[in-house]
Amino acid sequence: MIIKPKLETDITKLYEKHWVNDFDEINTLFHKDEPKLCVLDSETTGLHIIKDKPFMWVFGWMLPKEKRTDEIKGRVFAFDSKAEILLQVIALTKKCVMTVGHNVKYDLHMLINGGISEKVVYGLKNITDTMGLCRFSFDAVSARDGGDVLGLKKVSEKYIDPKAGEFEKEVKKELRKINDAKRNILKELLKPYKGWGLGKIKEAYKVKKRNEMDYFTKEKKQRWLKVPEEIENVYFKWMEENPFADYSEVDRDIMMEYVHSDGIYTLELVEFTYPTVLKRKQKAILEQENKLIIELLKMERVGMKVDMPYLHSCFKKCEDEIQKLYEELWGIVGEYFTVSQGTVIADYFEKKLGERPETTDKSYLKKHKDDRVSQLITRLRRLEKWQSTYISRIIEVAQYDNHFYTQYGQFNTVSGRLGSDAQQFPKERILTEEGELYEKENGEGKAPIEYEIFSPRRAFIVEGGNYNKIAYFDLSQIELRAQANYTVLLKKPDLNLCRAYMPFKCTHYITGEEFRFDTKEERARWYEKKEDGTSVWLLENGESWTPTDVHSETSHNTLMALAFKCVDKYKQYEHEKESPVDEKSFKKFWRYIGKMFNFMRNYGGGAKKASEALEVSMEIANALVSGWSNTFPEVSYYQKQVAAKVQKNSYATNMYGRVYFLSNTDKAYKVGNYLVQGSCADMLKGYVIRIGEFLRENNCKTLPLANIHDELQFLVYKGEEWIFPHIKRIMEDVEWMQVPVVVDLEITETTWADKKEVQIKAA
DNA sequence: GCTGATGAAGG
């Protein structure tokens, strides 16, 4: 059945839109057209990759160029989700050169949730994500700096059809109507209770945004409002009986008007981006990404098991602590407010100090850290953030089956890194005030468990049964190693940075040969030791090589720049006017700012920012700049070279062929970091593919579980510990890295928080 | 309602 929707644009009218109940019409036309490019897109009940189901699909294609006319460019078919049709559609996609979807990994989840076996989906070979095509053909500018956001609506509106956003509006309107109707039920229910309307509920409980619509929660907002039990019962019961509406509740006739457009724009995006992808020679790296789609798909479906009772108990602890602190805060200030209300806080400080602060941000509060109000606000902001972002969110996501599922954004980032929400789980626990005091006196990590409010990583536990172990493979300081390697590749190796990771330009204590690192075998000798445990490689002064402590070195050179005299390196410094630096203050202060600045400067940071961020004088900040330059002269050279190259050519290419293109080269200085960050990201992506192959070839049941930038996690199947040395070998074997790559292994049989380091050798 | 600022995290 051919659909003539009310809304058509110059772009969409060139596509024939069908609604079908079975496969016949699709099949007949497909064989008539013999397309090379097809699209698959799902409409689903929500965004949970395991719980939610597809209820409608769009399958379509673009006609081969020779078959197009002025009237028709392609065909799209919408149908209710049924496994039989999907299976036949999948068979057709295999006849195309390319099958695309926008964020296609999500649609692959929905194929599985729609009744297609995992085996069939995991076996798909010609899947390409149009988000990837966008990333590989757009400028390397992050969204923060005004670069493109890759959402289908945004991209199509900008590059394909200014009217692309119109289609969704009708459906959104309809969805809003349904949710409004549900909200009106609550309104009616609340009518008998004076003073407790919808507005008051919104003050008492947090209302989050889902699809730009109000999503009511059970989380407290303005905690001074005491909600009568009766009201709370009415409200909670309403929530249960009236769950937040999703697209499946929208009338099918209205859906039908719009579903085709997503498929059409996705096809159009291929036509728009693909020539640039080819021109920039991005086909090889695109194929890598395509392989990765399936590996990530598998990984996402494993999910991390969470300890729900623990989370619920932490929620309660957090809640009590927040309530307690708020009561103290309101008592002092004499007014009810929340800690994110900057104006109220500014009022307070204006009254107290006679001067109105411009901001009430973290740094302002830190300046008044002896003020109890300042302490309370700082602490409450942290607690509330943790409670809502970690505890509540994990509970919400994991409610379905006690697993936290994350989705990896494969093309979100400019550099090539994966994005995911698992990356922000704090490593450290949050303690009560007493606990923090205890640690101040007795050392970090020393506070006993009764002081602990919440340890995010404690919530993630092993699966159990035959999967009673999680292994974490972590790349040691990989970005700094890659940075060192880039100076080697530029034929100007940075002495200090290289010597942090290998005995660069050192000589053997017996043979006198210089350390070489051109081949794998030569490189592997960096670790060789004498019987007494010191390195066989000797520095110029005859001492055994020890890895340079790059942070101390920057601090040392900063002190030199400030005209300190070195009495004992890293330990004692004297000055004509300033007070001397002893070992303790070197460690606690100078090394700390040296470390912070090392990272800052690698990203292009300057003296002004350093002075602000590290809260030091401009004099010290300037000394850090020159201290850094003296410590890593060739890193400085590298940064200048890359920027100059980008100024000249408008692009640079990382170690895996990923191109960073800039139409406007004002921010060329950023590319130096893109190359380092992006090469490491592609390195990780490569591991995921290769380790996946290894596990398949050996019929392993161990499952890749998660990735966080420089770490890979595996859910280990009982008895398969033999693979650890192989994974380590795969990860440490990086063709282009002349600086040694080192991988550490940690294991837990209980929770993520309790992982312990294990020594192994690469196979 | 949308945007930008702010601030809590990860590397």
Add this chain to the structure above:
DNA sequence: TCCCTTCATCAGCG
């Protein structure tokens, strides 16, 4: 010339 991100909340603007 401080890099890449995620997620939540609020003030200001239209």
